[in-house]
Amino acid sequence: MPAVEFRQVGFAYSRDASATGQQSPVLSRVDLRFTRGEFALICGPTGAGKSTLLRLINGLAPHFTGGIASGEILLEGQNVLGRKPHELAALIGYVNQRPASGFVAETVAEELAFGMEQLGYAPADMRRRIDEVATLLQIDELLDRPVVELSGGQQQRVAIGAALAAGQRILLVDEPTSALDDESAAATIALLRGLTKTSSITVLVVEHRIDRLLGAVDSITVVRGDGSCVQGAAGEFADGFLRDALLPRTTRKTHVSPESGDFEVAALEVSELTVRHEGSSFDAVAKVSFSVSAGEILAIVGPNGAGKSTLLWALLSAGVSAPEPHQSRLSLRRGRRAQKTLPGVGIVTDGRIVCEPPPALVPQDAAELLYLDSISAELVESDSVGGEAGRTARIFERLCGRIDGSTNPRDLSAGQQLALAIAIQLARGSRVILLDEPTRGLDYAARREVAALLGELAQLGHAVVLATHDSGLVEACADRTLHLEHGRLP
Amino acid sequence: MQCVAAIALTLACRERAAWARSMRFYLLLAAAVLLFRVAIRALFGVGALDGQAMLNGLTDGLRLAAILLSVAMASTLANPRRLLASTPAALYEIATAITVALNLAPELINSLQRGRRQSALRARSRGLGALRGIVIPTLEAALDNSLALAASMDARGFGNQPAASGLKTRMGRLAPVGAVLLWCVGLYALLVPGDQILAGAVLLVAGLALAVWALVLASRSNPRTRLVKRPLSWQDYVVLGIALTWWLLVVAAALTATIGLR
Numbered sequence: 001m002p003a004v005e006f007r008q009v010g011f012a013y014s015r016d017a018s019a020t021g022q023q024s025p026v027l028s029r030v031d032l033r034f035t036r037g038e039f040a041l042i043c044g045p046t047g048a049g050k051s052t053l054l055r056l057i058n059g060l061a062p063h064f065t066g067g068i069a070s071g072e073i074l075l076e077g078q079n080v081l082g083r084k085p086h087e088l089a090a091l092i093g094y095v096n097q098r099p100a101s102g103f104v105a106e107t108v109a110e111e112l113a114f115g116m117e118q119l120g121y122a123p124a125d126m127r128r129r130i131d132e133v134a135t136l137l138q139i140d141e142l143l144d145r146p147v148v149e150l151s152g153g154q155q156q157r158v159a160i161g162a163a164l165a166a167g168q169r170i171l172l173v174d175e176p177t178s179a180l181d182d183e184s185a186a187a188t189i190a191l192l193r194g195l196t197k198t199s200s201i202t203v204l205v206v207e208h209r210i211d212r213l214l215g216a217v218d219s220i221t222v223v224r225g226d227g228s229c230v231q232g233a234a235g236e237f238a239d240g241f242l243r244d245a246l247l248p249r250t251t252r253k254t255h256v257s258p259e260s261g262d263f264e265v266a267a268l269e270v271s272e273l274t275v276r277h278e279g280s281s282f283d284a285v286a287k288v289s290f291s292v293s294a295g296e297i298l299a300i301v302g303p304n305g306a307g308k309s310t311l312l313w314a315l316l317s318a319g320v321s322a323p324e325p326h327q328s329r330l331s332l333r334r335g336r337r338a339q340k341t342l343p344g345v346g347i348v349t350d351g352r353i354v355c356e357p358p359p360a361l362v363p364q365d366a367a368e369l370l371y372l373d374s375i376s377a378e379l380v381e382s383d384s385v386g387g388e389a390g391r392t393a394r395i396f397e398r399l400c401g402r403i404d405g406s407t408n409p410r411d412l413s414a415g416q417q418l419a420l421a422i423a424i425q426l427a428r429g430s431r432v433i434l435l436d437e438p439t440r441g442l443d444y445a446a447r448r449e450v451a452a453l454l455g456e457l458a459q460l461g462h463a464v465v466l467a468t469h470d471s472g473l474v475e476a477c478a479d480r481t482l483h484l485e486h487g488r489l490p
Numbered sequence: 491m492q493c494v495a496a497i498a499l500t501l502a503c504r505e506r507a508a509w510a511r512s513m514r515f516y517l518l519l520a521a522a523v524l525l526f527r528v529a530i531r532a533l534f535g536v537g538a539l540d541g542q543a544m545l546n547g548l549t550d551g552l553r554l555a556a557i558l559l560s561v562a563m564a565s566t567l568a569n570p571r572r573l574l575a576s577t578p579a580a581l582y583e584i585a586t587a588i589t590v591a592l593n594l595a596p597e598l599i600n601s602l603q604r605g606r607r608q609s610a611l612r613a614r615s616r617g618l619g620a621l622r623g624i625v626i627p628t629l630e631a632a633l634d635n636s637l638a639l640a641a642s643m644d645a646r647g648f649g650n651q652p653a654a655s656g657l658k659t660r661m662g663r664l665a666p667v668g669a670v671l672l673w674c675v676g677l678y679a680l681l682v683p684g685d686q687i688l689a690g691a692v693l694l695v696a697g698l699a700l701a702v703w704a705l706v707l708a709s710r711s712n713p714r715t716r717l718v719k720r721p722l723s724w725q726d727y728v729v730l731g732i733a734l735t736w737w738l739l740v741v742a743a744a745l746t747a748t749i750g751l752r
Contacts, residue, residue: 064641089647101635102642113717118647120713127717162646316611345607361611368604369612371626382612424612 001077003170003202004057006032009071009081010227011052011061026052028227030071034219036169037200039193041213041234043241044223046414046443050206051097053223054172057204058092059085075170090119093163095173099155100147108134108150108158109143112165119166133161136199137191152304153184157191164201171195171203177212178441181303181469185209189216208443211245211472214238244444247451247476266291267463268315268359268432273351275307275314275487284310284346285487292463294431297454299478300467307487308467309364312434313345315353315465316361359432359465360425364440366418367410369425375412376405378420386427396423399456414442415449422457432463439470451476515599516562520555527551580708583649601628650713658707665704672697681748 012025026049034040042050055061062069063084073081080088093115096102105111109130116126134140137157142150147158156176163171173192177185193216195201207213210220214234221231268291275285285307292298300308362369372378375396382392396403399419403412409420418438426433435454439447447470454477457464468474474481483490531547605628643649676693679686722730 058645060641060645064637064644084649085641085644086647086649089645089650092645094642094645096638096642098638101638104639104643110717114643115646117715117717118650120715123715123717123719126715166647363608363611368608368627371622 002033003036003038003076004034004204005074006030007072007074009056009069009073011049011056011067011069013067024227026227027229030229032221032229032231034202034204036202037196038202038219039196039217040204040219040221041210041217042204042206042221042223043208043210045225045445048223048225050223051174053229054174054204054206056081057170058088058094058172059083060094086118089115090166091168092170092172093168095156095159095163095171095176097175097178099159102159103147106146107144108139108147111147111158111162115162116166121166129165129167133165136195137161152179153188156180156188160191169201171201173203173205175206175208175441177207177209182471183303185212189213192216208441210241214241245472247448247472249476265293267294267355268292268465269354270315271352273311273314273353274349275310275346276349277310277346283349283487285314287351288484288487288489290482292432292465294461294463295458297458297464297466297477297479299474299481300465300484301469301474301481302484304469306484308484309436310346310487311484312361312436312465312467314348315355315359315434355432357429357431359434360428360430361434362418362421362425362436362438364437366421366438369421370409370417373408374406375403375409375420378409378424379405382424382427386429388427392423392427395426396420398460399423399453413449414446415453418450419453422453426462431461432465433457434465436467437469438466439468439473447473513562516558520558520562523554523558524548524551527554580705580712582712582714598628598632601631604631662704662707665700665707669697669701669704672700680745687749
């Protein structure tokens with residue numbers, strides 16, 4: 001008997017699907033089977049309904065998401081479609097995309113115990129299970145630590161442990177590796193695979209970065225986006241996905257267009273930069289020096305927590321006019337006073353940044369910069385602040401082609417949203433653009449768009465500095481890489 | 491006076507810098523409420539605009555500010571998760587709701603700070619449109635976080651009802667209703683002109699007893715367990731005692747005033 005079986009399952013957000021603008025229901029007459037102890041991957045284009053498929057199993061859809069579900073989902077023969085999530089908590093464990101947002105307790109041990117407390121376990125049994133789960137997931141040393149102090153990978157493991165603490169036989173994980181670097185991602189995937197082999201837990205994973213999982217999973221289910229799903233053994237799909245994962249090297253002409261001037265002059269020059277967070281006792285970034293020229297793409301790589309984002313934000317917050325060489329002491333003090341101290345951003349304590357005009361930054365989630373209802377409104381707003389009418393629109397068109405101005409920015413693809421954010425940031429006249437993890441959470445098609453976009457930016461004469469742990473993107477577009485470890489260049 | 495006490499206590503007992511941020515937020519809110527009250531009194535108050543009217547407005551505002559700051563104190567000093575561990579089992583759902591709500595202020599502050607970072611990234615034109623750019627993403631983020639937290643708790647079994655088992659659960663469900671009924675009748679007896687003060691008081695006490703019994707009954711039949719039971723320490727009892735005494739005094743004063751009136 002299969003551990004999880006879908007029979008003619010359908011899901012739509014409204015009875016009349018066309019009223020909401022969607023052409024078809026999210027899922028329609030889906031039949032799937034997962035055997036016990038299977039490590040299954042669920043993938044598909046963004047917005048296709050992968051997470052919804054997962055949520056249908058443990059009841060979060062439709063109870064938390066709204067919508068109408070039909071058909072049957074059988075767990076060991078019992079239909080559970082429509083049951084509330086807390087009724088199925090003893091059978092199914094669920095880990096969300098951002099595990100930190102689901103933490104209830106202060107320490108790791110209490111977090112692991114929460115589920116068991118709800119189910120009425122005796123304290124002695126709870127302690128025993130906590131020790132077992134901690135050993136299984138290699139978090140025994142972390143049991144007394146506060147959850148907020150853990151790294152991303154550790155938080156992921158604690159969330160998995162909390163989901164399995166009461167002996168659940170089915171684990172649903174939504175995008176476990178999107179925020180992790182290659183090393184942590186591989187460790188997490190190995191951990192999940194271990195769960196299926198040694199404990200016979202059925203693990204269903206939704207993931208964009210299919211190339212990371214291909215070697216580990218038993219089966220792949222593709223949610224097509226038109227309501228249908230196709231399921232098969234991992235080997236059948238491997239070639240197609242590996243091909244998709246590969247980013248072609250972006251070819252660009254190496255000469256620089258006359259607008260941006262001499263290639264040799266550095267657009268951004270950083271020397272001995274040291275950054276420290278408020279209230280911290282160590283430097284987040286220490287004595288980092290580098291320079292970037294116009295038309296060049298520099299990638300800053302390193303494991304999570306190495307200080308890549310801190311470095312980028314420090315470059316931005318210290319964006320002051322270039323000091324004269326003989327005035328280095330004075331300019332530093334002037335720079336510090338001119339520096340806006342933003343919350344959560346490090347303060348530059350030493351070093352010099354020369355960048356005129358000041359650089360522009362696009363944060364991790366580019367859509368955060370957009371808040372108006374239509375593209376034309378955004379472009380007009382950006383011009384009214386940047387000074388020159390029509391400039392943003394010109395940059396946007398250069399990057400993206402012509403797009404109808406009345407489109408809502410939320411309806412754009414991720415790559416187009418990034419282009420709009422970049423255009424808005426560049427409208428103020430910066431030559432250097434800083435990008436923080438532009439491909440986080442994006443599927444392969446969007447990743448290709450971003451790579452092309454970066455190539456186009458360099459072609460236009462901008463200097464691009466990119467902080468990322470996406471090695472495929474780095475190989476495809478970067479001219480140079482800077483390895484950062486614990487805030488230092490080794 | 492209460493405001494000063496609240497602020498002083500918070501500053502004295504503050505443990506971690508992180509909590510202090512939410513205190514600043516509450517202080518600003520209290521100051522805004524105060525100013526608003528005085529302004530309203532000045533603009534729309536009936537009668538002469540003199541020192542007395544201003545003083546009234548100020549007192550009113552201070553009263554509201556005191557309430558706000560008390561909530562601020564609770565939210566800043568209390569460790570809400572430890573609070574969860576000490577509440578009786580029957581009030582678990584309410585306690586959790588309060589915990590999550592108390593968590594909301596730091597969450598909102600985080601979102602606001604993120605918003606400040608974003609506005610540093612992207613200069614905005616002044617005006618209401620710009621405000622939208624900060625308010626909407628902040629609220630969106632706070633709502634998303636709350637929903638994610640709720641989903642995570644529900645998926646782990648929070649909200650599970652004990653299997654109904656006959657007489658005990660029926661009694662457990664009727665008891666609070668009975669208590670409320672007794673309170674209603676008792677209050678009615680006290681407030682309506684007549685000679686039933688004693689009867690009213692007896693009914694009130696009986697209602698209280700019934701409520702306590704309902705609580706005990708519900709706690710016992712609750713399936714939820716606790717990893718570490720944290721019994722209330724003597725400091726907790728002292729604080730509870732002070733709060734309860736104060737509350738009883740206020741209620742008694744109000745009641746005697748009302749009874750004296752008739």
